[in-house]
Amino acid sequence: MLTLVIADAELELVPKELWNAPDSKSYSKRRTKPLSSLLLDSNYLHHAIDAKYPGESKRRGRPDILHALLLTCQESILNKVGQLELFIHTREDKVIIVNRETRIPRSFNRFSGLIEDMFAKRKIQSGGVTLLEMIDSTLMDFIFSRGMKNVRVFSPTGKKSTVSEAVGDEIATTVVIGGFSEGDFRTKLDDLGKQYSIYPEELTIWTVAMEAICTYERLHGIMQ
Numbered sequence: 429m430l431t432l433v434i435a436d437a438e439l440e441l442v443p444k445e446l447w448n449a450p451d452s453k454s455y456s457k458r459r460t461k462p463l464s465s466l467l468l469d470s471n472y473l474h475h476a477i478d479a480k481y482p483g484e485s486k487r488r489g490r491p492d493i494l495h496a497l498l499l500t501c502q503e504s505i506l507n508k509v510g511q512l513e514l515f516i517h518t519r520e521d522k523v524i525i526v527n528r529e530t531r532i533p534r535s536f537n538r539f540s541g542l543i544e545d546m547f548a549k550r551k552i553q554s555g556g557v558t559l560l561e562m563i564d565s566t567l568m569d570f571i572f573s574r575g576m577k578n579v580r581v582f583s584p585t586g587k588k589s590t591v592s593e594a595v596g597d598e599i600a601t602t603v604v605i606g607g608f609s610e611g612d613f614r615t616k617l618d619d620l621g622k623q624y625s626i627y628p629e630e631l632t633i634w635t636v637a638m639e640a641i642c643t644y645e646r647l648h649g650i651m652q
Contacts, residue, residue, distance in 0.1 A: 430506060430601050430644045431513040431576055432637060434497065435567050436614045437607025438490045439518045441547055442468045449476035465548060467491050467540050488519075490609050493633055495539045497607075498532045500634040504641045505651055512641065516607060517567045519614060530559040567604075567615050576602040579621030582636055584612065586623030591643045594624035599648065603640045607633060 442463045446452045455472045456463045470477055470489035478485035494516065506512040507528050516524040524546070533539045542560075546552050552560040563570075571579060577600040595601060604620065606613055610630060617623070626639065645651040 429511050429513060429599065430595075430603065430641065431515070432501065432640065433567070433571065433576075433602060433604045434494070434514075434516045434607040434633065434637075435604050435617070437494055437516050437518045438488050438609070439494055439516065439524075439543065439607070440468050440488075440520055441544075442466050442473070443480075445480050446473065446476045449473070449479065451476040461544070465544055467544055467547075469540070487608050487610055491540060491543065492536060493609055494607060495532070495536055496632070497634045497637055498526070498539075499534065500638055501641065502526075502528070502530060502532050504638070506641050506645050509650060511644075511650065515570070517565075517570065517615075518607075521564065521566050523563050523565045523567075523570045525558075525561045525563070527557065527559045529557065567617075568620065571602070571604075571620065578602060579604065581617050581621055581623040582606075582626060582640070583617070583623045584625055584630065586625040588628075589624045589626065591626050591639050592647065594626050595640055595643045595647065597647055601644065605633060605636045605640070609633075 442452060447463045451473050452463055459466055468489040469491060470485055473489055474485050477488055501507060501514050512528060514526040533542060546560045546562055550562050551558055578596060578598040579602045580594060580596060581604045
């Protein structure tokens, strides 16, 4: 089983500090929802984010990269054979537990609505099955409480290595990757596990995830 943990994901509702910004009011009107229930999205709130949080407008408010990641992971062969677990830890220390049977909407607008619904209800269920669940937890507490084994962190500041070395050959493996478009982890991960850098340049989070998944599939004979 490969456990994939997305750390410090930039997934949050619009902060109160932005509610009075003109961009925010236009966004709320466009979506016909109150700002308190809307995902922060830099596609619409870039200027508001930049004004309130200088230098963070390229990183914060990026639910689109989580959408791409989830589609990639949920459609992977490893997930189809029941050998992938996926958890998303956010900057606000919330953890989203993703059921492997969850079908992520391909439309980004529908995906946004689904995640906003999850923030409101804490659970998304269908036919008695919990597809998404959000709990409050720090990254470290969640990983330790789950007894995750062989934790390996993919970080640009880690040891230069091949993807095979970074994933390792243990069957029970936990890979932690960043859930942001640029920069480094906000959470201190020094005591979590060994850190590896698999490429000299920044990669998209879905690329890193798929490299880890495909490598695990090959190492354990799931795919040749």
